[in-house]
Amino acid sequence: LEGQAQGAAQLAAIPEVRAAVLALDDVAWERNATPAVLSLTPELATLRRLIGGTDQGHPERGFVVLDRTGRVIGADFDYVIGRSLAPREAAKLTGVLRGTPTVLGPIPFPSPVYDSASGFEFPAMFIATAVLDEAGRGSAVLARRVSPGGDFTRILQVARFGESGETFAFNANGIIISELRHLAGLRRVNLLPDDPHAQAVLTLALRDPGGNLAEGFEPTIPRAAMPLTRMAGDAIAGRSGVDVDGYRDVRGVSVVGAWRWLPQYDFGVAAEADASEAFRALFIVRRAFWSLVALLVLGAFGGLVYSRLFHNLQRRVEQAERLGQYTLEEKIGEGGMGTVYRASHAMLARPTAIKLLRSGETTPQLLARFEREVQLTSQLTNPNTIAIYDYGRTPDGVFYYAMEFLEGVTLDNLIEIDGPQPEGRVVHILRQVAASLAEAHEIGLIHRDIKPANIMLLQRGGAYDVVKVLDFGLVREVHQSQDEMLTAVNTIPGTPHFLSPESIESPDSVGAQADIYALGAVAYHLVTGAFVFDGQSVIQLMTRHVNEAPEPPSERLGRPIDPALEQLILRMLAKDPNHRPANGRELLAALSNGFLPDTRIWTETDAKLWWDTKSAPCRAAECADDESYEGALEVDLGDRVSVA
Numbered sequence: 001l002e003g004q005a006q007g008a009a010q011l012a013a014i015p016e017v018r019a020a021v022l023a024l025d026d027v028a029w030e031r032n033a034t035p036a037v038l039s040l041t042p043e044l045a046t047l048r049r050l051i052g053g054t055d056q057g058h059p060e061r062g063f064v065v066l067d068r069t070g071r072v073i074g075a076d077f078d079y080v081i082g083r084s085l086a087p088r089e090a091a092k093l094t095g096v097l098r099g100t101p102t103v104l105g106p107i108p109f110p111s112p113v114y115d116s117a118s119g120f121e122f123p124a125m126f127i128a129t130a131v132l133d134e135a136g137r138g139s140a141v142l143a144r145r146v147s148p149g150g151d152f153t154r155i156l157q158v159a160r161f162g163e164s165g166e167t168f169a170f171n172a173n174g175i176i177i178s179e180l181r182h183l184a185g186l187r188r189v190n191l192l193p194d195d196p197h198a199q200a201v202l203t204l205a206l207r208d209p210g211g212n213l214a215e216g217f218e219p220t221i222p223r224a225a226m227p228l229t230r231m232a233g234d235a236i237a238g239r240s241g242v243d244v245d246g247y248r249d250v251r252g253v254s255v256v257g258a259w260r261w262l263p264q265y266d267f268g269v270a271a272e273a274d275a276s277e278a279f280r281a282l283f284i285v286r287r288a289f290w291s292l293v294a295l296l297v298l299g300a301f302g303g304l305v306y307s308r309l310f311h312n313l314q315r316r317v318e319q320a321e322r323l324g325q326y327t328l329e330e331k332i333g334e335g336g337m338g339t340v341y342r343a344s345h346a347m348l349a350r351p352t353a354i355k356l357l358r359s360g361e362t363t364p365q366l367l368a369r370f371e372r373e374v375q376l377t378s379q380l381t382n383p384n385t386i387a388i389y390d391y392g393r394t395p396d397g398v399f400y401y402a403m404e405f406l407e408g409v410t411l412d413n414l415i416e417i418d419g420p421q422p423e424g425r426v427v428h429i430l431r432q433v434a435a436s437l438a439e440a441h442e443i444g445l446i447h448r449d450i451k452p453a454n455i456m457l458l459q460r461g462g463a464y465d466v467v468k469v470l471d472f473g474l475v476r477e478v479h480q481s482q483d484e485m486l487t488a489v490n491t492i493p494g495t496p497h498f499l500s501p502e503s504i505e506s507p508d509s510v511g512a513q514a515d516i517y518a519l520g521a522v523a524y525h526l527v528t529g530a531f532v533f534d535g536q537s538v539i540q541l542m543t544r545h546v547n548e549a550p551e552p553p554s555e556r557l558g559r560p561i562d563p564a565l566e567q568l569i570l571r572m573l574a575k576d577p578n579h580r581p582a583n584g585r586e587l588l589a590a591l592s593n594g595f596l597p598d599t600r601i602w603t604e605t606d607a608k609l610w611w612d613t614k615s616a617p618c619r620a621a622e623c624a625d626d627e628s629y630e631g632a633l634e635v636d637l638g639d640r641v642s643v644a
Contacts, residue, residue, distance in 0.1 A: 520572025
């Protein structure tokens with residue numbers, strides 16, 4: 001459901017979709033338009049073209065647009081326009097308009113494959129998300145239609161088990177809202193009509209008949225007067241639970257079950273199985289227990305006999321570890337592409353960092369993306385770019401690469417602990433990052449994830465404030481074709497606070513100027529201690545990056561700063577990529593002159609004083625995850641993997 005909600009939010013953020021929904025909402029409110037007028041608007045035609053009309057093979061799929069009151073002002077077919085949600089469903093729109101996607105329904109809904117006169121309806125659910133206006137407020141709601149008996153039920157099928165196991169969802173009235181597995185059995189006890197097309201969705205209530213209908217029990221009271229089953233009553237009251245003693249289900253059969261109410265979606269989920277099946281294996285478990293006791297006794301004796309053998313094998317392994325192996329000592333970081341460990345090597349005296357990704361725990365596409373990261377990063381030799389020492393794959397399928405181990409301060413830790421930085425230091429940092437990017441851009445590579453966490457300050461060779469640019473895990477070649485792109489479809493690589501407008505609107509076609517925008521956002525963060533934009537949600541944040549001009553740093557700080565530095569930062573944050581420095585080399589030239597004397601100079605003395613007096617609280621090693629990796633990584637140096 002969270003994946004469906006995220007997909008709906010991404011759809012609502014597409015500029016053309018957002019513009020059409022807002023225009024349709026304006027027509028509905030300002031002109032008090034009738035359903036007939038709304039159905040003929042060009043904005044609705046645009047939405048049907050972008051999102052898709054009714055699929056005749058899947059009439060349960062489609063979309064509706066709702067105004068703030070719950071009235072339908074647009075849909076993939078005409079005769080539903082003008083209808084309104086029931087009060088209970090309409091009340092959910094308040095949370096949706098505040099930025100929290102939710103599920104509406106299931107509710108009876110007209111079928112798009114019949115005309116309005118037929119009166120034919122089917123159960124439908126909607127994944128609803130807000131469409132934001134220019135001020136970032138929820139103005140209307142875009143809802144994708146899904147089938148309770150199709151898409152929604154497939155989610156729950158994952159948890160079904162055994163011969164009698166059933167996993168299902170139900171609403172606050174105790175009505176089933178997902179399709180059940182054993183419909184034939186329900187027809188046999190007259191809980192559903194004797195019709196092969198009859199459904200349980202929005203038809204069957206979870207009521208306790210008082211006895212086993214399958215064994216011929218005949219209730220003495222009408223079904224509508226029966227109490228809810230124990231499970232349904234507890235769940236609707238907000239009490240999650242597990243019952244292994246047994247209770248009657250809707251058929252009156254004794255079942256065991258577990259249940260939970262999901263208040264954010266206003267429905268509950270439950271898993272039940274017949275008690276007779278659930279306890280069938282009890283005898284087998286008891287017999288297995290005594291067998292296990294006997295095995296433990298034999299195992300203890302065998303352990304004594306073979307302990308010396310294991311000790312000898314361990315000594316041989318330790319000897320092998322000193323012959324061309326890395327040993328992972330401590331986990332120091334984790335990201336989207338893999339985990340980083342501090343490591344030692346028998347033949348290297350210098351500290352080493354190992355980044356690895358286990359091929360058995362990911363897809364071939366993600367593994368190929370990880371291999372591409374090391375291939376492209378290893379081409380870079382600028383001293384301000386992290387250096388790659390070695391790469392390969394272990395015999396058990398772990399792809400890895402070894403890089404220089406860095407102990408320093410990332411810019412996000414720097415700002416968190418030390419706040420806004422002196423302008424001279426900001427320029428000093430920007431020059432080194434620009435030098436790293438200049439080399440990458442000149443050989444056709446784009447970093448695509450420039451952010452404070454990927455820029456580290458070091459003490460190196462007696463020098464202070466030496467910059468290293470880290471993690472080219474999202475790097476891509478400028479001329480890479482669509483088929484060669486290995487990032488996921490419909491995703492936006494990068495970090496929201498530092499995304500350029502074109503990275504949001506056209507993530508597959510960004511150029512070097514996207515790195516310049518991200519570095520401008522980093523510079524803004526260094527100077528002010530604040531992000532360029534903030535928002536209550538990722539969608540709102542990305543909308544501001546696309547549409548709003550940044551507040552000048554001097555206004556954010558409430559004091560003047562070097563005019564040349566401020567103008568350069570705002571130029572780097574230009575919405576149009578053509579108005580920014582074209583690449584790292586051009587930015588490096590812009591950073592070479594034009595600043596006031598105090599801004600131009602950040603001396604070695606200044607840097608050393610800071611490292612001596614202020615660096616201790618924000619050292620990266622102290623801020624890192626202290627979870628360690630137990631064991632050694634055996635590396636076959638003779639079976640090196642080539643990614644060239």
